[in-house]
Amino acid sequence: MKLTQGFRMALKSVLSNKLRTALSMLGILIGVATVIALVAMGEGSSRQVEEQVATLGTNMLSVTITGRGTETTLSKEEAMEFADIPNVAGISPVVSSSSSVKYEKTSATVTVEGITPEYEAVNDFSVQSGRYIASIDERNTQKVALIGVTTANDLFGTDDPVGKIILINGLRFTVVGLLEAKGSSLTGSNDEKILIPLSTAQRIFQSVGVRQVYIQVTDMDLMDAVMALLEVRLTEKFRGDSESYRIFNQEDAMETLSSVNETMNTMLVGVAAISLVVGGIGIMNIMLVSVTERTREIGIRKSLGAKRRDILFQFLVEAVTISGFGGVLGILLGYAASIVIGRVMDTETAVSTDMVLAAFVFSAVVGVIFGIFPANKAAGLRPVEALRHD
Amino acid sequence: MSERESAVLIDIRELSKSYVMGREVVTVLKQVSLQVRQGDFMAIVGPSGSGKSTLMNVIGCLDSPSEGSYRLDGTEVRGLSDNKLAEIRNRKIGFIFQGFHLLPRLTAFENVELPLIYGGLSAKARKERALKALSQVGLEQRMHHRPSELSGGQQQRVAIARALATHPPILLADEPTGALDTKTGQEVLALIEDLNREGHTIVLITHDMDVANRAKRTVIMRDGVLSEQRSEGDEADARLPDGFEKRLVEQA
Numbered sequence: 001m002k003l004t005q006g007f008r009m010a011l012k013s014v015l016s017n018k019l020r021t022a023l024s025m026l027g028i029l030i031g032v033a034t035v036i037a038l039v040a041m042g043e044g045s046s047r048q049v050e051e052q053v054a055t056l057g058t059n060m061l062s063v064t065i066t067g068r069g070t071e072t073t074l075s076k077e078e079a080m081e082f083a084d085i086p087n088v089a090g091i092s093p094v095v096s097s098s099s100s101v102k103y104e105k106t107s108a109t110v111t112v113e114g115i116t117p118e119y120e121a122v123n124d125f126s127v128q129s130g131r132y133i134a135s136i137d138e139r140n141t142q143k144v145a146l147i148g149v150t151t152a153n154d155l156f157g158t159d160d161p162v163g164k165i166i167l168i169n170g171l172r173f174t175v176v177g178l179l180e181a182k183g184s185s186l187t188g189s190n191d192e193k194i195l196i197p198l199s200t201a202q203r204i205f206q207s208v209g210v211r212q213v214y215i216q217v218t219d220m221d222l223m224d225a226v227m228a229l230l231e232v233r234l235t236e237k238f239r240g241d242s243e244s245y246r247i248f249n250q251e252d253a254m255e256t257l258s259s260v261n262e263t264m265n266t267m268l269v270g271v272a273a274i275s276l277v278v279g280g281i282g283i284m285n286i287m288l289v290s291v292t293e294r295t296r297e298i299g300i301r302k303s304l305g306a307k308r309r310d311i312l313f314q315f316l317v318e319a320v321t322i323s324g325f326g327g328v329l330g331i332l333l334g335y336a337a338s339i340v341i342g343r344v345m346d347t348e349t350a351v352s353t354d355m356v357l358a359a360f361v362f363s364a365v366v367g368v369i370f371g372i373f374p375a376n377k378a379a380g381l382r383p384v385e386a387l388r389h390d
Numbered sequence: 391m392s393e394r395e396s397a398v399l400i401d402i403r404e405l406s407k408s409y410v411m412g413r414e415v416v417t418v419l420k421q422v423s424l425q426v427r428q429g430d431f432m433a434i435v436g437p438s439g440s441g442k443s444t445l446m447n448v449i450g451c452l453d454s455p456s457e458g459s460y461r462l463d464g465t466e467v468r469g470l471s472d473n474k475l476a477e478i479r480n481r482k483i484g485f486i487f488q489g490f491h492l493l494p495r496l497t498a499f500e501n502v503e504l505p506l507i508y509g510g511l512s513a514k515a516r517k518e519r520a521l522k523a524l525s526q527v528g529l530e531q532r533m534h535h536r537p538s539e540l541s542g543g544q545q546q547r548v549a550i551a552r553a554l555a556t557h558p559p560i561l562l563a564d565e566p567t568g569a570l571d572t573k574t575g576q577e578v579l580a581l582i583e584d585l586n587r588e589g590h591t592i593v594l595i596t597h598d599m600d601v602a603n604r605a606k607r608t609v610i611m612r613d614g615v616l617s618e619q620r621s622e623g624d625e626a627d628a629r630l631p632d633g634f635e636k637r638l639v640e641q642a
Contacts, residue, residue, distance in 0.1 A: 005507055009507075012495070013495070016495050296491075297493055299491075300491045300492075300493060301493075301504070301508075302452075302476065302479075303450070303452060303479060303485050303491070304479070304480065304485070304504055304505040304508055304552070305476050305477065305479045305480020305481070305505055305508040305509060305556075306476060306508045307472075307473050307476045307477070307508070308472055308473060308476070309473075310508060382453075383452045383453075384447050384452045384453045387452070387487075387491070
């Protein structure tokens with residue numbers, strides 16, 4: 001007997017008892033739909049986290065200098081020398097301090113960061129209106145400032161901040177640009193800050209060097225290599241004292257977050273897998289009933305020359321058809337559910353192709369595993385007894 | 391006579407069949423010997439419980455003998471594997487059952503096609519053979535009907551077509567008229583006679599003497615023993631008194 005013939009036969013028999021087929025399909029269907037929907041939710045939330053971390057720059061290293069003895073900082077030039085390290089795409093030294101900022105009668109305390117023009121590229125933080133801090137501002141120690149959206153709102157309300165004069169530590173600064181909204185990150189709010197040229201900051205805060213350097217790496221895979229070279233340089237600079245500096249990798253933060261997510265996903269898949277097994281038992285139950293009910297049919301088929309494997313194959317294909325079909329419907333339902341869940345709960349969802357494939361294969365395998373026992377029972381019937389059965 | 395010279399299809403020698411029922415061993419067939427030749431039309435008669443159904447199951451390779459030998463078309467059947475037996479059933483034997491045994495969900499055509507599927511024939515060959523078999527029983531007009539849409543006589547004719555489809559050397563009919571009224575029963579018997587005239591070898595099992603008398607040869611089964619024989623050729627040798635036949639019919 002040929003394969004296609006067997007499938008046609010099984011399909012016919014599955015379709016001839018629609019209600020029963022539909023009911024036994026339900027277990028697998030719900031199981032698969034649950035897996036798809038839950039994993040889509042998990043995937044969505046982990047993507048959200050990933051994106052959030054990515055906005056901070058996933059391929060960014062930050063070096064914080066704590067210092068040793070009198071050497072408590074790096075000079076700007078020393079920091080810029082890190083550019084020699086292979087695969088470094090950009091360097092952004094930063095001096096920061098908390099200062100009080102005043103506009104007319106409103107004042108606020110915010111983080112003021114002294115930056116170089118490279119900050120825009122390295123930290124991926126641009127302006128939405130006005131201009132950025134240029135190299136000429138840095139060279140001439142200009143008193144210009146970029147302002148974060150939240151701070152701008154606090155100081156100016158709905159007015160356009162560009163062109164306004166603010167006081168930082170009592171010194172007059174011209175706001176030249178409004179930073180884009182970036183939201184909060186692990187290091188605090190990005191929208192409550194003011195950026196000024198590095199040289200200006202060094203002067204008003206009376207600090208000579210820089211304590212914070214952001215380093216952009218060309219490729220995420222090269223992070224470790226760059227980090228190692230950076231460590232060699234810094235160890236040399238601080239004469240072997242590895243306590244004088246700290247290198248922080250954004251990827252580490254992301255890994256921590258995604259591992260939390262993964263644990264949750266695994267749990268969800270585990271719960272869904274149990275429901276798939278329950279669905280499989282449902283199919284086995286129906287197939288066993290079907291074998292008993294069709295004993296005479298099996299007898300007739302055997303008397304006409306059906307071999308053991310023909311009967312085995314027929315019942316196995318029926319079980320797999322039910323579970324596979326249930327799997328496909330489950331995938332569709334799960335996909336629809338994930339979209340609905342995404343809309344209702346306003347979270348991002350993503351159905352991965354791998355998961356769809358895995359769910360389908362799993363449901364087919366459930367069909368085989370739980371179909372083998374009934375199919376074997378049918379195939380093993382003795383023709384004489386099967387024919388006599390009614 | 392030509393019949394005598396033709397090949398022996400069924401050659402059963404001292405065949406016994408016993409079952410274990412609980413702690414008892416029940417012997418249903420006792421040292422049965424029987425030969426059926428090409429072109430024969432033989433009836434096996436006997437009351438219920440006589441073992442004729444068991445004999446039919448053994449002849450039809452649905453059951454294997456416990457002792458003795460059974461050669462079907464030159465092949466020893468005893469001790470063959472299940473798969474081999476299935477193959478023999480498919481190639482050598484066409485079953486006609488009392489209860490028709492058609493698959494209710496399949497159309498007449500699909501029912502006739504079924505043994506050809508198990509025989510591994512191509513779709514084209516299957517269609518050709520199934521159509522020919524259906525036209526042999528005069529049902530080509532109703533081939534797309536399901537058994538439930540056919541009369542009893544028509545259903546039995548579909549079953550006969552199914553038995554004919556594989557071109558088996560032997561047609562094995564178990565009470566083919568048992569579930570039919572007298573008139574349709576006669577029609578089915580006439581059809582079986584026609585098939586015999588065309589050269590098909592037929593073994594018919596019945597408890598009805600009138601049906602048995604249509605056959606060329608009759609053997610009588612009683613308590614697992616194949617006791618009496620009658621054949622058209624040597625009617626004179628028949629040691630069966632008329633009264634015995636009558637009793638047999640009354641018992642059945």
